[in-house]
Amino acid sequence: HPERFPLEVTRAPLELLLRIPGIGPKSARTIVQTRRHTVMRDLGDLRRLGVDTVRAGFYLTLRGRRLAAAPAPHQLRLFAPGEHLTQAPFRTPVPPCAYR
Incomplete structure (x- = not known):
């Protein structure tokens, strides 16, 4: 549900923390309890509390920053590696100047 996530760890209620994969009842x-007394600064603080940050990182923000980096976009290949465009379509019996 994009309207509910990502959640801010420092303000999210217990009920919503329980819905996040990687955070169990004990961790939630x-x-x-910890955020009442301590300031959570980074991902390591959540790891120490027992949160599976690999799974939960996509659903959480900490102090306004997303915990999981967005995957880098990659360019799709037009041809498989090692293949190339053959010159066959360009070898015609009619010269290019004939199409004027």
Whole structure:
């Protein structure tokens, strides 16, 4: 649900933290109790609280920053590696100047 996620770890209620993959009931309760007394600064703080940051990172923000980096876009290849465009379509019996 894009309207609910990503959640801000420092303000999210317990009920919504429980919906995030990688955060179990024990970790969610620990987050709620810890954020009252401590400032969570980075991903390492969540790891120490027992959060599976690989799975939960896509659904969380910490102090306004997303925890999981967006995957880098990659260019799709037109041809498979090692293949190339053959020159066969360009070898016609009629010279190019004949199409004027």
